[in-house]
Amino acid sequence: MDNPILQQPLILLDGAIGTELDNQIETSHLPWSLDGLVFYPHLLQKVHQDYIEAGAQVITINGFRTNQRTLARVDWNQIELPDTASDELKGIWAEKNWEALEKVLNHLAVNIAQQARHASGKNVLIAGNLAPLEDCFAPEKSPSLKVAFPEHQQKAKHLADAGVDLILIETMNRIEESEAALQAALETDLPVWISFIFDSQQTLLSEEPLDELATMLKRYATSSLCGVLLNCFSMTLMDRALPQLVKALSDTALRVGAYANVEGLSEGGIWQRHDALTPELYLDHAQRWITDGASIIGGCCGTTPQDIRVLNKHLF
Numbered sequence: 001m002d003n004p005i006l007q008q009p010l011i012l013l014d015g016a017i018g019t020e021l022d023n024q025i026e027t028s029h030l031p032w033s034l035d036g037l038v039f040y041p042h043l044l045q046k047v048h049q050d051y052i053e054a055g056a057q058v059i060t061i062n063g064f065r066t067n068q069r070t071l072a073r074v075d076w077n078q079i080e081l082p083d084t085a086s087d088e089l090k091g092i093w094a095e096k097n098w099e100a101l102e103k104v105l106n107h108l109a110v111n112i113a114q115q116a117r118h119a120s121g122k123n124v125l126i127a128g129n130l131a132p133l134e135d136c137f138a139p140e141k142s143p144s145l146k147v148a149f150p151e152h153q154q155k156a157k158h159l160a161d162a163g164v165d166l167i168l169i170e171t172m173n174r175i176e177e178s179e180a181a182l183q184a185a186l187e188t189d190l191p192v193w194i195s196f197i198f199d200s201q202q203t204l205l206s207e208e209p210l211d212e213l214a215t216m217l218k219r220y221a222t223s224s225l226c227g228v229l230l231n232c233f234s235m236t237l238m239d240r241a242l243p244q245l246v247k248a249l250s251d252t253a254l255r256v257g258a259y260a261n262v263e264g265l266s267e268g269g270i271w272q273r274h275d276a277l278t279p280e281l282y283l284d285h286a287q288r289w290i291t292d293g294a295s296i297i298g299g300c301c302g303t304t305p306q307d308i309r310v311l312n313k314h315l316f
C-alpha cells in the first residue's frame with residue numbers, strides 16, 4: 001500500500017489481454033485465453049510489454065479463469081500440449097491434477113508478466129486477478145460465501161506465492177461471492193482492489209442494489225482494500241454508474257476506478273469492437289470518469305494498447 005505507484009493521484013491500468021490475443025491469433029484451444037499461457041507464452045509476454053510501453057503502470061496477469069473449477073471442466077483429452085511446455089506442466093497434465101494445474105498456471109501467468117516487466121525495464125506493478133468462479137455474466141450461478149471462499153483462498157495464495165504486487169478481484173457480479181474473494185485476497189496482506197460488473201447505474205449484474213454493496217465494502221474499508229472499481233460494461237453505462245459508486249463510498253478513503261469494455265455482439269453473433277468506439281472516444285469518457293471522481297483508469301474487453309497509449313498521452 002505504501003508503493004509509490006499506488007499513491008499516485010491517477011493510476012493507469014492496462015487494457016484487455018484475452019481479446020488482444022484473439023486479435024492477433026486464433027485462440028480456440030482452451031477457454032478464457034488459457035491458451036495464451038500454454039500455447040503462446042511469448043505472444044502473451046509481448047502483449048504485456050505493449051501495454052507497459054503504452055504507459056500502463058499496473059498490468060494484470062492472464063489469469064482470469066485459471067481456477068480449479070474451470071480447469072476441471074476442460075476436455076483435456078481434446079488438447080495436445082505443445083513440445084515447448086515445461087516438464088512440470090506435462091506431468092500435471094497427464095495426471096489430470098487440477099489443483100496442481102491451478103498452481104502451475106498461476107505461477108506461469110505471473111512469471112510471464114514479470115518477464116515482460118523485466119524486458120521493458122520499467123517499474124510497473126503486477127496485479128494477480130481473482131474473478132467469478134462461474135461465468136461473470138451469470139450471477140445466478142455464483143456460489144455462496146462458504147463454498148466460494150476456499151476456492152478463492154487457494155488461488156489468492158498461489159498469486160501471492162508467485163510474487164504479485166497486488167490483487168485485483170474483477171468482474172464480480174454478486175455480493176456474497178465478492179465478499180468471499182475479498183476475504184481470501186485480504187489474507188495475503190497484499191493491497192487489494194475489487195471491481196464489479198453493473199446491470200444499471202445502481203445495481204450489480206445480480207440486480208442487488210449498490211447500497212447493499214457499499215455496506216459490505218465499508219466493513220473492509222480499514223483493511224488493505226484500497227480501491228473499488230467498475231469494469232466490463234459499456235462506456236455509456238459507466239458514465240452513469242461511476243458517479244453513483246463515488247457517492248456511495250464518499251465517506252471512505254477508498255479510491256474508485258473504471259475500465260469499460262468496447263465490445264458488442266455483431267449481427268453475425270460475434271463479440272467485436274464497434275468501429276465508432278475509437279481510442280479518442282474512450283479518452284473522452286475516461287476524462288469524464290476522472291472528473292466524476294475516478295482515480296484508477298484502464299480498459300476491459302476489446303481495448304488495445306492503442307487505447308492505453310492515448311489515455312497516457314492525454315491524462316498525464
Ligand SMILES: [Zn+2]
Binds near residue numbers: 232233300
Ligand atoms: Zn471485460
